[in-house]
Amino acid sequence: MSDPAIEVSNLCKNYGPVQAVDRISFTVQPGELVGFLGPNGAGKSTTMRILTTIMPASSGIAKVFGLDVMDYSMEVRRKLGFLPESVPIYPEMRVEEYLQYRAKLKEVDRSKRNSRIEYCLEKCRIREVRRRLIGTLSKGYRQRVGLADALIADPPLLILDEPTAGLDPVQIRETLHTIRELAGSHTVLLSTHILPEVEASCDRVIIINRGTLHWDGKLSELSGTMPSLELELRGPSEEIVHTLGQIPGVVKVTSDAGSSDVNTYNLEITSHLDVENGLVKRVVEKGWGLRKLNHRKQGLEQLYMSVVLRQGPKQPTG
Numbered sequence: 001m002s003d004p005a006i007e008v009s010n011l012c013k014n015y016g017p018v019q020a021v022d023r024i025s026f027t028v029q030p031g032e033l034v035g036f037l038g039p040n041g042a043g044k045s046t047t048m049r050i051l052t053t054i055m056p057a058s059s060g061i062a063k064v065f066g067l068d069v070m071d072y073s074m075e076v077r078r079k080l081g082f083l084p085e086s087v088p089i090y091p092e093m094r095v096e097e098y099l100q101y102r103a104k105l106k107e108v109d110r111s112k113r114n115s116r117i118e119y120c121l122e123k124c125r126i127r128e129v130r131r132r133l134i135g136t137l138s139k140g141y142r143q144r145v146g147l148a149d150a151l152i153a154d155p156p157l158l159i160l161d162e163p164t165a166g167l168d169p170v171q172i173r174e175t176l177h178t179i180r181e182l183a184g185s186h187t188v189l190l191s192t193h194i195l196p197e198v199e200a201s202c203d204r205v206i207i208i209n210r211g212t213l214h215w216d217g218k219l220s221e222l223s224g225t226m227p228s229l230e231l232e233l234r235g236p237s238e239e240i241v242h243t244l245g246q247i248p249g250v251v252k253v254t255s256d257a258g259s260s261d262v263n264t265y266n267l268e269i270t271s272h273l274d275v276e277n278g279l280v281k282r283v284v285e286k287g288w289g290l291r292k293l294n295h296r297k298q299g300l301e302q303l304y305m306s307v308v309l310r311q312g313p314k315q316p317t318g
């Protein structure tokens, strides 16, 4: 059997006292398109920087196509294309000139360079700006030039750190379309905060929060998990969360409660029939205004929220 495209085992990274990545393990098989999700500060970029050999891990193992990223950094670099969160491209170079330079640096065979550049210009839809100075391009075009750079040497693995950050909705859709197309012939690990993007383009997701892995599975598995209810109630949020949690059949209550007195509550439940009567009775007894009651099947957004709200956001580290 061939080696996994990515194999991460008990990976840890500390920045001084900050444990950015804490014993993460996962595997990505060749040809998969995997969404790598988590809120700000979850550890996504850190994991990606270790995989792309930019930074060493504190402990644990990371391999790309069976090669340890620490021991075989040059070979690993040849097997992957990386689009970092902020694309470090040279403003004073023209697009085509930049891709020529990158192709040479990445040792693309001289006889294939021009055809690779044409392919990447076409695939990333930057043909019309090929002679423009990079510094004069919009953020969306610069991201596409970054994607073309990641693709130029035709690496089997693409690691894309928030490729759609800062793009407008049309650009997001186009970029996702391109990534989906690339996924046929490349393995793709894609980090993002935008859940509909992931639902639209990925088959599998990995969710991390505060440096630890919380979920790793296929999106198709999600609909088979726990049913839930979404309630909008007027009343004291702490008491509501506590009281709803006591109702038989309610497994977990999460809330987006802020300062307003009308808030949304998500309830993971054993089954709708078991829970609803008791729930409505309790809400009426307490005099909380019931504004909305929706049945929901577990979707990506809900799973993500339950992972993130369970732990809360990571403390800013200054």
Ligand SMILES: Nc1ncnc2c1ncn2[C@@H]1O[C@H](COP(=O)(O)OP(=O)(O)OP(=O)(O)O)[C@@H](O)[C@H]1O
Residues within 6 Å of the ligand: 015, 018, 019, 020, 038, 039, 040, 041, 042, 043, 044, 045, 046, 047, 085, 314, 317
């Ligand atoms: N160079 C650094 N020095 C110190 N702490 C860092 C450094 N880089 C990241 N961190 C911290 O490590 C944690 C993980 O950061 P990381 O950038 O990997 O998260 P992320 O999931 O990519 O977040 P975002 O979506 O905001 O990019 C955060 O607490 C962050 O503040």
